[in-house]
Amino acid sequence: MIFKWTKGGKSQALVPAAAKTTSASARSEVDGASGDLRLPLTADALRRSVDPGSLGFKSTAELEPIDGLIGQDRALRAIQFGADMKAHDFNMFVLGPPSTGKSTAVKSYLAHKLRPEQHPSDWVYVNDFETPNRPRAIRLPCGRAREFSLGMIKAIDELRATLPAMFEGDEYQTRKRAIDEAFRAGQESALEGLNRKAQAQNIAILRTPTGFAMAPILEGKVVKPEVFMQLPEDMRRSVETKIEALQTELEALLGQAPKSDKERRHKLAALQDEVATAAIHEALDELEAAFADQPDVIAHLVAARADMIRNAALFLADGEGDGSAIKPPADTSRDARFRRYLVNLFVGGQPGDVCETPVVEEANPTYGNLIGRIEHVAQMGNMMTDFLLVKAGALHRANGGYLLLDARKLLLSQFAWEALKRAIKGRQIKVEQPTETVGMMTAQTLDPAPIPLDVKVILFGDRELYYTLAQADPDFARLFKVQADFDDTIARSSDNDRAYARLIASIVKEHSLKAVDAGGVARLIEEGARLADDREKLSIEIGRIADIVREADYWAGQEKRKVIASADVAKAIDEARDRASRLRDRAQEMVERNIVLIDTAGSAVGQINGLTVQQLGTFAFGRPARITARVRMGQGRVTDIEREVNLGGPLHSKGVMILWGFLAGRYAHDTPLALAASLVFEQSYGGVDGDSASSAELYALLSALADAPINQALAVTGAVNQRGDVQAIGGVNEKIEGFFDLCAARGLDGTHGVLIPQANTQHLMVREDIVEAVTDGKFRIYAVASIDEGIELLTGRPAADVHAAVEARLATFARQLKAYQTPQEATPS
Amino acid sequence: MIAHVAEATEARGRVIVRTTSARASDIAMQAAVQIAQAYRSEIESLYIEDTELIALSRFSFVREISAFGGKSRPLTPGIVVRDLRNQFAGLQRRLEQLAGAAQVPIRERFVRDDPLRALAVTCADCGPWNVVVLTEPFGGSSGGDIAQVLDNVEDATGLVLVGPRASRTQGPVVMVLEDIDALSGMIRAGDRLIETSGAPLVLAIIGADGDTSEWIEQQARLALGNRSDLHLVHLALNHAEPALAAEAIRRMAPGFVIARFGGLAVPAADDLSPLAAGLECPVLLSR
CATH class of the missing domain: 3.40.50.620 (HUPs)
Structure with missing residues (x-):
């Protein structure tokens, strides 16, 4: 029964239970040492203790810490299978409650697992000189990426020195001058020739602002126009004709200049290529030899060589001597001119990298962290990128090995889950902007070549998440075929108790704590059973056990003890509980102050103490709740008031409907069920769910029908079926403790107790003070298997008497209803 | 030989930068500033509109053949003068920039004359301790022109040339x-x-x-x-x-x-x- 926070109400008068003692209750007071049904349980049935002496050691210092986990054989076999299975769609989901060591187990197994036949590859991205927006990916043997990168830098460094030297060298300069001079001299010579020819005809070629012009000369001076006009016409015409002819010749000569210049430039370019080629070949030869066995590298070097020859000028523009204020960096890897030739060490190649199967745990599985990202830098107000800014994600780093992810975090990251599936299905990783994957318009960016993917993905999550994914996402079942289901408990046995002790020794060693003595270990084993909510089991949520041991270590230190004793463990448990119990204490205070009405003495018709559990994080506590029933003649309906106002969950509603089935099955064979009843959790305003109070509701209903008062010193928990069998519920220990605390606060007088389902006796691990109270006869716990047993304990009357009273009442209702519904016959006058 | 170039305070000579066309070399202008700085002298920019060129442009049948590709256009004195002045203005701005950076005083003179005579007159005005800088690069056949300058310009103690x-x-x-x-x-x-x-x-x-x-x-x-x-x-x-x-x-x-x-x-x-x-x-x- 899950119960939410409610507000208080007013108490009502109670009938003392002692006045209602019957023969049935007398039977129930018989000594319960035999464990008879309807007899209170004995103390040893309430808590399974551990005798420290039976453990066979004095402290955990004598024990060998356990290597690995205990009680997880199924899960460990699954992990082994999943890790070994090479198929790309046999990825793994490791499920189970937190703190059960899932992550530790997986990492431990993977650390020991050897895959010598597989070494991860290095991956680099290099520039594609033809299509720079599509960087090329090159796979290299592990450890060689760095060699490749450094080799390129070395080649560029060499060219930075040799190319300028070669272009400043005598041979190049001489040949360049010869080409320039040939062009210039050719032009000059042609002009000179034309000039001489013109001079011979008394024509001068003069320079004008933008070219040349011709004019008649006499004795070396240009003839003035007014003098020229005085010459005879035929002489003038002759001069004009000569000038016209020479101008045409000059036009033709100068018209050749662009073509000649183009030829000059081609020759210069060919010369530059020739000089650059020799130097570039020399610089890259060593690298080509070193990577002769890597065809992709060789292909890239061939392309790089051609590009370097085309762009040899990059190596010459060093800024020295030209007075430029900004000098290029000495570090080639930081010089923007040579970025195009550098190598992006995408995966591997970093100092400290080792060549072994990668096991990568990505703590923040966002889209970018998984798939990689394309980074940008701001330049002059624009966002720029290139192949060097493509960054690897966790999938890249785990390629060839294993990738460990928290499933919940993965699902909460936008685009990440879809991207992961896409990568696994396609068996490749494509680095792209998330907006591109959903077809949103983006600016032009890089399109790096995808990288083949061979990885085993291991997700960690709780069971709820696993089953939700399995149901909602068809891809999940196809891609994650291996489930490693971590149990949260192991069965109690002497072997397992010993293993548990070794587990505690492991915790002590891992956290460098004081050793735990046998008493402390015994107390921890008992707490393990309590955490398992089952006296036959032990919780293997290692994290929670470790927290208790660590806190016990603290308390032992406070007491100046050198070993952790049982008292320290108990204190750790109590202190942790106390830190979390403010709301519990507040709730109890409200009951003690009668703000919330709960009777723990007397009796009342149609009123019973139900028991609920409130869960706050890892802390749960029990709270009693008053349940009341009212009955009258009606059309055959049990009104669940919680459900009517939407405060009742479906499980609670189901429980109430089951009551109706019981009533109909027990009492309405031949007569209609002319009953209108209402049930309510008094002073409950926060919603209820679960059916663990259905037996209490039924008792209240029967009490109301039979007019049989219920003992208010008792509280009840248990579900009921249509046959009247009382069924197991959860949180039995907390429920018992919740009622006990209230009764103890008011003063235990030996009449107080709790009715629990028989099936829950195996879950009993109540607190030691309750065990003590039971031993002292101040509190009782009854295990019942049927409604009949319970009604006898609660009313003190035989069940048959109660049923008979119920039947009689229902028959009365049926008659009354019939009378009410039959039309009155008119009396003849 | 160069015996002396007058410093600015002496006012007995300057660095005369002679320009007759747009082919002026920037290196020549830098050299002029360097000389002026070395001798703490002033620069006198001399821009000459060649009278022969203007006379030539008055012929109706004369065309200007472009040095870039050989296209031609009719030539008039107005076009010649306009083009020359535009070019000279741009060159003067450049020279002022160079001189300003070196904190060298600069003056300008625009004349229309025979280049050799204009140079001689200017040197005489500014002289006798002048250095002449010819901004147009010399060519293979420029020996005669150089000799003419040295022979006809008396108030120049040195001549600075640049090659192409x-x-x-x-x-x-x-x-x-x-x-x-x-x-x-x-x-x-x-x-x-x-x-x-x-x-x-x-x-x-x-x-x-x-x-x-x-x-x-x-x-x-x-x-x-x-x-x-x-x-x-x-x-x-x-x-x-x-x-x-x-x-x-x-x-x-x-x-x-x-x-x-x-x-x-x-x-x-x-x-x-x-x-x-x-x-x-x-x-x-x-x-």
């Missing part, structure tokens, strides 16, 4: 010594130049033969005394050819060359093509 491949003014100042009599003048000019530039000073000796070179060297050492800041080198030539001399000078990668006009390095009568092809810096000529 001129590309720098920074580097060693190389004094090409072929005649011992020129040494003292060269040294004075060289010292002035390196005072502002901080460049090394090199005395390159060229003799007609080995004996001559040795003799010149001995004389030079006697004249220089214990001077240790000056490098003395022999330009050993297999033959006394201007081309070999030009190549030897080029190999020294000078920032400025000081030479005598009419020697092996800068012949008066011969083809200047080797020097034009190899000289990458300005050359300061003495008579």
